[in-house]
Amino acid sequence: MRTIAAVIVAAHLAIVVVEATVVPRSEPVASAETSLARLNFLVGVAQLGMLRENGTRCGRELETLLKAVAAKEFWSLKVLDSFGVPPKSFSWGNNHWFGPQWQCNDLNRPYVVATSSEFLRTYAFDPFNVTSPFRMRLTMVYMRFSTPHFIDLRLPYEPFIHIGLCLPQSCSSAALRRYTDEYFLRGEFTMQRDFKLQMQSVAARVPSIGLDFLQQTGTLISIIVLTTLVVLMVLAEIVYRSKAKLKLQQMLHTKAPHNTVMIDGVHITNVPIESAYESTAVKSSTVEEILLCFRFTENWQRALKADRMNSNSNFVGAIAGVRTVICLWVSTFHVYYYSVFALSNAPMLFVAMGSFLNQPLLEAIFFVDVFFVISALLLVYNFLSSESRLKEVRQNDFVQNSKLFGKLLLQRYLRLTPMLITTMLLSDVFYDLTNTYSPFYLGVNSGYYCKQRWWHNVLYIQNFLDMKDICCSWTWYLACEMQFYLLITTLLFLYAKSERFAKAVFITLVCGFPVIGWLCNYYNGITFE
Numbered sequence: 001m002r003t004i005a006a007v008i009v010a011a012h013l014a015i016v017v018v019e020a021t022v023v024p025r026s027e028p029v030a031s032a033e034t035s036l037a038r039l040n041f042l043v044g045v046a047q048l049g050m051l052r053e054n055g056t057r058c059g060r061e062l063e064t065l066l067k068a069v070a071a072k073e074f075w076s077l078k079v080l081d082s083f084g085v086p087p088k089s090f091s092w093g094n095n096h097w098f099g100p101q102w103q104c105n106d107l108n109r110p111y112v113v114a115t116s117s118e119f120l121r122t123y124a125f126d127p128f129n130v131t132s133p134f135r136m137r138l139t140m141v142y143m144r145f146s147t148p149h150f151i152d153l154r155l156p157y158e159p160f161i162h163i164g165l166c167l168p169q170s171c172s173s174a175a176l177r178r179y180t181d182e183y184f185l186r187g188e189f190t191m192q193r194d195f196k197l198q199m200q201s202v203a204a205r206v207p208s209i210g211l212d213f214l215q216q217t218g219t220l221i222s223i224i225v226l227t228t229l230v231v232l233m234v235l236a237e238i239v240y241r242s243k244a245k246l247k248l249q250q251m252l253h254t255k256a257p258h259n260t261v262m263i264d265g266v267h268i269t270n271v272p273i274e275s276a277y278e279s280t281a282v283k284s285s286t287v288e289e290i291l292l293c294f295r296f297t298e299n300w301q302r303a304l305k306a307d308r309m310n311s312n313s314n315f316v317g318a319i320a321g322v323r324t325v326i327c328l329w330v331s332t333f334h335v336y337y338y339s340v341f342a343l344s345n346a347p348m349l350f351v352a353m354g355s356f357l358n359q360p361l362l363e364a365i366f367f368v369d370v371f372f373v374i375s376a377l378l379l380v381y382n383f384l385s386s387e388s389r390l391k392e393v394r395q396n397d398f399v400q401n402s403k404l405f406g407k408l409l410l411q412r413y414l415r416l417t418p419m420l421i422t423t424m425l426l427s428d429v430f431y432d433l434t435n436t437y438s439p440f441y442l443g444v445n446s447g448y449y450c451k452q453r454w455w456h457n458v459l460y461i462q463n464f465l466d467m468k469d470i471c472c473s474w475t476w477y478l479a480c481e482m483q484f485y486l487l488i489t490t491l492l493f494l495y496a497k498s499e500r501f502a503k504a505v506f507i508t509l510v511c512g513f514p515v516i517g518w519l520c521n522y523y524n525g526i527t528f529e
Contacts, residue, residue, distance in 0.1 A: 038190050042084030048179040061134045061168035075130045083166045086191050091149055094344040098164020107132040135169040139206055141180045142441040143199040157341040158443035177204035213436045218428025236295040239288050323374045326367045333364035334474050376488055383492045393496035424450045427472045447473035
């Protein structure tokens with residue numbers, strides 16, 4: 001499409017040259033530029049900018065650019081060859097109307113191509129190392145649009161048309177956004193008329209990394225958390241080594257029969273036998289115990305440890321293994337699902353995934369139900385297999401069971417929440433990084449936005465929000481997981497107190513939930529069609 005546009009540009013300019021021999025130059029040039037502006041939105045925006053920025057540096061440089069286009073100067077043709085023309089397959093979701101950023105930067109500092117002198121004799125100039133007379137930069141303008149000729153799959157991001165403008169650096173992004181709005185409001189763009197496009201800008205920026213990114217709340221919190229973790233791990237290692245050294249000193253100064261022991265992988269001879277057993281007498285303070293929890297080496301070894309704690313570990317391990325496989329399965333699907341904003345043909349991805357071989361990946365969302373069932377099975381199995389826990393619940397009164405229930409809930413919360421907060425921080429950093437450095441734009445309803453509704457996630461009530469409003473929208477599962485945990489644990493406490501009553505409540509819930517779901521669908525007009 002861009003090559004065709006370049007040919008069209010050359011054809012228009014050729015007409016201008018021919019007509020210039022008969023009539024004054026100004027009229028055909030203006031006519032050619034007007035016709036070109038209908039095919040190339042960069043030219044149309046530049047024309048408006050030249051008129052509105054009259055007398056400013058931006059206006060003068062835009063005028064120079066348009067004159068270079070009329071004169072067919074090669075550096076200006078390189079601009080039109082890469083920018084200003086929509087790509088193919090707009091109806092299939094290609095909203096990226098911009099060329100690579102490096103092609104705009106090439107006009108400031110060309111990417112040198114080594115050529116022989118014989119090769120250059122065929123050109124009046126070096127075509128690879130042409131630069132513009134002033135600095136150019138890529139400015140992105142993001143347009144919300146509506147059209148009846150577009151395939152909208154309701155994907156987890158807001159579809160914006162990404163307009164790329166390689167124009168003089170002296171023109172501000174705010175000004176270019178105004179001129180872009182004015183240009184598309186006129187409805188003179190050929191493709192805009194063909195697709196009945198209504199367009200309105202939502203943001204404009206220059207893709208670059210700067211201090212603004214480091215000043216974002218999510219970035220600052222992430223840096224603080226990461227720094228704190230590194231400091232804690234260093235302190236944990238220092239505490240561990242100092243305690244090991246103290247134990248060794250106690251062993252060496254104790255008078256008792258001697259033997260050879262191994263400390264931290266080192267064999268030490270002439271160590272008193274009694275001291276080897278009394279070395280554990282070195283007590284640790286509460287602060288030291290907390291610090292030792294952050295020791296990386298010990299945590300790594302525990303994570304890779306595969307001891308069998310009891311005879312039932314085969315069953316529990318098999319079920320946990322199935323849950324791990326399902327977790328990886330669902331995660332793989334979400335990696336595809338939440339990265340489609342960067343694709344130029346997102347609907348085609350789902351066409352390809354609709355094949356028989358890709359069905360397991362596409363239908364991974366349904367395995368979330370299996371994940372719920374397995375989690376409930378493990379929860380019930382662990383609770384009922386603990387005789388001491390059942391005995392404790394049966395003997396406790398309401399207040400004591402309430403405290404025990406709160407303790408179990410707190411343990412569950414502390415298991416899930418740190419990783420959830422880490423995920424939200426990473427999502428917020430990714431959101432800011434994408435909207436700062438890359439040419440892509442993620443809106444507030446993209447599923448990554450966490451600056452306002454993050455507190456719903458901390459309370460595990462985000463599943464009550466609309467999907468587009470959830471911070472890290474894929475975490476709706478965790479809210480359901482926590483709520484199911486509350487429900488199942490309550491039923492288990494009731495079961496320990498009264499089996500008959502708990503079974504009656506369970507049957508009521510099994511029959512009631514489908515009825516409630518059907519009523520919600522009925523009154524909201526949701527069908528399977």
